[in-house]
Amino acid sequence: MRFGALTALSEVSLRAEPGTVHAVIGPNGAGKSTLFNVISGVYSASAGSVRLGGTTLTGLRPHRITALGVGRAFQNMAASPNESVEENIMLGRHLLTRSGFVSAGLKLPWAVREERLHRARVVEIAEFVGLGHVLHLPLGTLSYGDRKRVEVARALATEPRVLLLDEPVAGMNAEETRRMSEIVLAVRESLGITVLLVEHDMSMIMSVADRISVLDFGRLIADGTPAQIQNDPAVIAAYLGTTAGTDTGAASVRTTASSGHISAGPAHTTAPSQQ
Amino acid sequence: MFGAAIGAIGLNILVGTTGQLSLGHAFFLAVGGISYCWLSGESNDAGAHPYVGLGLPPLLGMVLAVGISGLAGLLFSPIGARLKGLYLGIASLGMVFVGIHVFNSVDQVSGGHNGRTVPEFSLFGFTFDDSDPELYVLNVEFEKFERLWYLGLVLAVGCYLFARATLNGRPGRALRAVRDSEIAASVNGVNVTSYRAKAFLLSSMYAGLSGVLFALAIGSVAPESFAIEISVQYLAMIVLGGLGSVGGACAGAAFVTALPYVLGEYAASIPGLSEPGTGGVSYSEAARYAYGAAVILVIIFWPTGLAGIARSLKLVSMRRAARNAPT
Amino acid sequence: MTTFLSFLINGLSLGSLYALIALGFVIIYKASEILNFAHGAFLLLGAYVIARLEPSVGFFAAVAIGIVATALVAFVSERVLFSRVRSAHMASLTIMTLGLDLIITTDLTRRIGSSVLSLGQPWGAGVVRVGGVSISENRLIAIVVAFVLIGLLFAAFRFTSWGVALRAAAEDGEAAALMGIRQARVGAVAWIIAGGLAAVAAVFLTGSPTPGLEPNLRTIAFAAFPAAILGGLDSTTGALAGGLIVGVAESLFAGYNASLTFLGGGFSVVVPYAVMMLVLVARPAGLFGTKELHRV
Numbered sequence: 001m002r003f004g005a006l007t008a009l010s011e012v013s014l015r016a017e018p019g020t021v022h023a024v025i026g027p028n029g030a031g032k033s034t035l036f037n038v039i040s041g042v043y044s045a046s047a048g049s050v051r052l053g054g055t056t057l058t059g060l061r062p063h064r065i066t067a068l069g070v071g072r073a074f075q076n077m078a079a080s081p082n083e084s085v086e087e088n089i090m091l092g093r094h095l096l097t098r099s100g101f102v103s104a105g106l107k108l109p110w111a112v113r114e115e116r117l118h119r120a121r122v123v124e125i126a127e128f129v130g131l132g133h134v135l136h137l138p139l140g141t142l143s144y145g146d147r148k149r150v151e152v153a154r155a156l157a158t159e160p161r162v163l164l165l166d167e168p169v170a171g172m173n174a175e176e177t178r179r180m181s182e183i184v185l186a187v188r189e190s191l192g193i194t195v196l197l198v199e200h201d202m203s204m205i206m207s208v209a210d211r212i213s214v215l216d217f218g219r220l221i222a223d224g225t226p227a228q229i230q231n232d233p234a235v236i237a238a239y240l241g242t243t244a245g246t247d248t249g250a251a252s253v254r255t256t257a258s259s260g261h262i263s264a265g266p267a268h269t270t271a272p273s274q275q
Numbered sequence: 276m277f278g279a280a281i282g283a284i285g286l287n288i289l290v291g292t293t294g295q296l297s298l299g300h301a302f303f304l305a306v307g308g309i310s311y312c313w314l315s316g317e318s319n320d321a322g323a324h325p326y327v328g329l330g331l332p333p334l335l336g337m338v339l340a341v342g343i344s345g346l347a348g349l350l351f352s353p354i355g356a357r358l359k360g361l362y363l364g365i366a367s368l369g370m371v372f373v374g375i376h377v378f379n380s381v382d383q384v385s386g387g388h389n390g391r392t393v394p395e396f397s398l399f400g401f402t403f404d405d406s407d408p409e410l411y412v413l414n415v416e417f418e419k420f421e422r423l424w425y426l427g428l429v430l431a432v433g434c435y436l437f438a439r440a441t442l443n444g445r446p447g448r449a450l451r452a453v454r455d456s457e458i459a460a461s462v463n464g465v466n467v468t469s470y471r472a473k474a475f476l477l478s479s480m481y482a483g484l485s486g487v488l489f490a491l492a493i494g495s496v497a498p499e500s501f502a503i504e505i506s507v508q509y510l511a512m513i514v515l516g517g518l519g520s521v522g523g524a525c526a527g528a529a530f531v532t533a534l535p536y537v538l539g540e541y542a543a544s545i546p547g548l549s550e551p552g553t554g555g556v557s558y559s560e561a562a563r564y565a566y567g568a569a570v571i572l573v574i575i576f577w578p579t580g581l582a583g584i585a586r587s588l589k590l591v592s593m594r595r596a597a598r599n600a601p602t
Numbered sequence: 603m604t605t606f607l608s609f610l611i612n613g614l615s616l617g618s619l620y621a622l623i624a625l626g627f628v629i630i631y632k633a634s635e636i637l638n639f640a641h642g643a644f645l646l647l648g649a650y651v652i653a654r655l656e657p658s659v660g661f662f663a664a665v666a667i668g669i670v671a672t673a674l675v676a677f678v679s680e681r682v683l684f685s686r687v688r689s690a691h692m693a694s695l696t697i698m699t700l701g702l703d704l705i706i707t708t709d710l711t712r713r714i715g716s717s718v719l720s721l722g723q724p725w726g727a728g729v730v731r732v733g734g735v736s737i738s739e740n741r742l743i744a745i746v747v748a749f750v751l752i753g754l755l756f757a758a759f760r761f762t763s764w765g766v767a768l769r770a771a772a773e774d775g776e777a778a779a780l781m782g783i784r785q786a787r788v789g790a791v792a793w794i795i796a797g798g799l800a801a802v803a804a805v806f807l808t809g810s811p812t813p814g815l816e817p818n819l820r821t822i823a824f825a826a827f828p829a830a831i832l833g834g835l836d837s838t839t840g841a842l843a844g845g846l847i848v849g850v851a852e853s854l855f856a857g858y859n860a861s862l863t864f865l866g867g868g869f870s871v872v873v874p875y876a877v878m879m880l881v882l883v884a885r886p887a888g889l890f891g892t893k894e895l896h897r898v
Binding site for chain 1: 440445446460
Binding site: 290291296353354357359361362365366368369370372375376510511513514560563567568570574575578 | 690693696872
């Protein structure tokens with residue numbers, strides 16, 4: 001993944017096992033968001049590949065990747081503030097529904113039925129993340145923590161096999177963070193969805209992650225269980241800021257996932273620096 | 276007026292809901308209005324400016340005219356779908372200027388600079404003009420004006436319901452997502468280019484129908500009847516009414532069409548206004564001042580338009596309900 | 603060949619005036635992200651003030667006052683109207699400039715009526731001939747003045763703190779604000795300069811071969827919009843290139859109109875728009891415009 005002269009990701013190869021919570025951590029500018037942008041197809045990798053199970057996602061447009069089972073919750077909420085919570089989550093059902101301008105406009109029976117069925121599912125999802133009581137309020141009137149959960153609910157509404165969570169607890173207070181952690185675990189337990197998580201909050205990560213990959217300056221410097229990572233000297237050095245240096249080499253992501261595991265393999269992309 | 280409401284609903288789908296700016300609405304009105312005249316009108320070989328008409332039944336003419344407007348919309352979809360926001364705004368300005376030129380050039384169809392008369396509308400033998408069979412409802416004689424009024428009302432209600440259903444359903448959600456964040460929309464699986472093209476197409480069909488009604492109401496159209504000022508008026512309607520709201524578009528249409536009449540009605544009693552040609556400020560000029568000023572003031576003090584007021588009232592009551600509900 | 607050269611040079615002259623207007627349009631867009639449809643009205647206003655004052659104070663003083671007056675009106679509109687609604691929907695902002703345009707043009711059209719006012723350009727209606735190529739004195743002076751002004755403006759972009767601030771604000775308004783760039787000042791100066799440029803363009807657009815100031819001056823000025831967008835809305839180089847392209851194309855089509863009757867009479871008037879649409883199909887962000895980059 002390269003942005004002009006800047007290489008944002010280099011030789012990053014990671015593999016998320018199905019049904020796990022896999023966290024990606026690293027200091028600011030380490031390339032975490034870029035990794036997500038490559039996986040979800042917002043940026044296209046200049047080299048390397050992203051695979052979901054046996055399917056190659058590399059080079060596909062974002063809506064195709066979503067259709068193949070990758071749901072993404074954004075870091076800074078990209079939803080519509082004036083729309084109700086329900087409408088925002090319903091957007092996630094886009095690919096699972098069929099009605100077009102004519103069938104919706106004429107309220108054809110099957111389109112009405114489809115809408116009703118999917119709304120029912122949206123209510124379930126909203127209750128799953130604890131938003132059942134605010135479904136009809138405009139998103140913009142909700143608290144910060146609630147809005148973040150709407151974003152997760154919307155990503156879940158695409159019925160993904162893999163859920164990408166981009167800093168889900170950034171800026172949250174302790175109580176909100178605790179609720180989000182519960183949701184992440186519940187997603188894995190009761191829905192069996194693989195979660196790929198980017199986050200800065202270490203205690204949150206340690207409490208939910210099954211496996212952690214550490215990025216620094218666009219390279220993978222460590223990969224292991226939370227316990228291994230906590231004691232890894234390279235990670236400690238990166239966080240304390242003792243390593244420095246830039247990498248101008250090639251950039252990569254490999255992402256593989258089948259029925260819930262995603263792996264990012266050597267991949268490069270081009271655009272301005274993230275974070 | 277109902278014609279205006281239909282056109283405004285169509286433009287609002289494109290501008291308010293999808294977030295594309297269009298100043299090309301007048302062009303699609305022209306396509307609708309002039310196609311209708313061509314399809315359902317009679318040929319006129321007499322005089323220095325002959326034109327042709329296919330003499331089709333008016334209802335068929337109306338339906339086909341809307342179809343042709345849609346086709347024109349499709350034709351411009353390489354521009355309509357690929358350009359974003361403000362760029363489309365100016366590009367669509369080009370459609371109006373080039374459109375008028377093209378229509379003037381095909382004077383066999385449009386009647387050229389002199390225009391052509393608009394064939395009366397009729398449905399199953401009932402004509403929407405002043406002729407027989409005479410119709411009285413509640414002792415009011417239904418003449419052309421009243422008959423067209425009801426035709427417009429029926430069509431506008433139909434268009435209103437269709438637009439509301441579409442926008443409340445899956446397509447509307449997708450369009451709003453395109454407006455609010457292109458990337459978020461695509462990550463949710465919305466094909467951004469395709470939805471922009473569809474919004475453009477739907478908007479041009481609404482404009483086409485609006486053009487037919489406009490033509491019926493004024494009785495004679497020329498390409499110059501559909502100048503850039505018409506586009507500006509429609510844009511004013513949806514901004515005043517409230518961007519993205521179907522009901523707001525109708526309210527805005529009512530306001531903008533009624534303003535000159537209201538000012539005309541009361542012109543005599545407003546000090547400082549005078550008859551046209553006497554050197555003072557005439558009422559049509561006063562209407563233009565008022566309308567320019569209204570647009571500016573509404574945006575500064577009341578940015579969500581008429582629909583915004585309704586929405587905030589609703590929100591207040593919903594919040595109150597949420598507060599009172601046991602948690 | 604000489605006929606072609608004549609058309610070409612006249613086109614360049616017209617194009618340099620379009621470029622002046624388009625530049626104003628572009629710097630307003632860069633500073634405030636507004637498409638200023640009232641720009642035609644500014645032009646009309648400048649010309650009107652000059653025409654009215656010229657008999658009493660003389661041409662050059664009238665031009666100076668006209669430029670200042672137009673710049674002032676542009677400044678006041680920015681301060682009083684547009685700076686209040688920065689975050690409004692682009693359709694709202696656009697319609698607001700159209701509202702302003704409507705008020706100014708209605709008023710000026712009423713004042714001008716059906717008369718043709720002269721701005722009293724001292725260079726009159728003379729024609730300069732060089733080896734068979736003829737161009738009106740007015741248009742010749744226009745080229746010179748326009749290019750001097752454009753040169754000064756480009757120098758200002760590069761070397762003054764305002765120019766740097768403008769470019770920074772256009773790149774990323776928030777970041778520029780964080781770095782201490784006062785957007786309000788950048789915006790106000792942009793509107794002042796744009797207003798002034800419009801008044802200057804008006805002086806030459808109302809000179810020979812045009813008979814004088816008529817309300818349709820605003821429509822002529824409209825051709826600067828396609829010029830701005832085909833070059834790329836956020837590019838000053840694009841405005842210059844776009845202005846010249848549109849001017850030359852219009853002049854050539856007008857010149858060879860007789861042999862182009864299959865396009866319909868008077869096609870030259872719509873040439874700017876036709877050229878613009880062709881360019882945009884190929885390059886949706888214009889010739890020199892930057893494609894937006896997204897952050898998520």
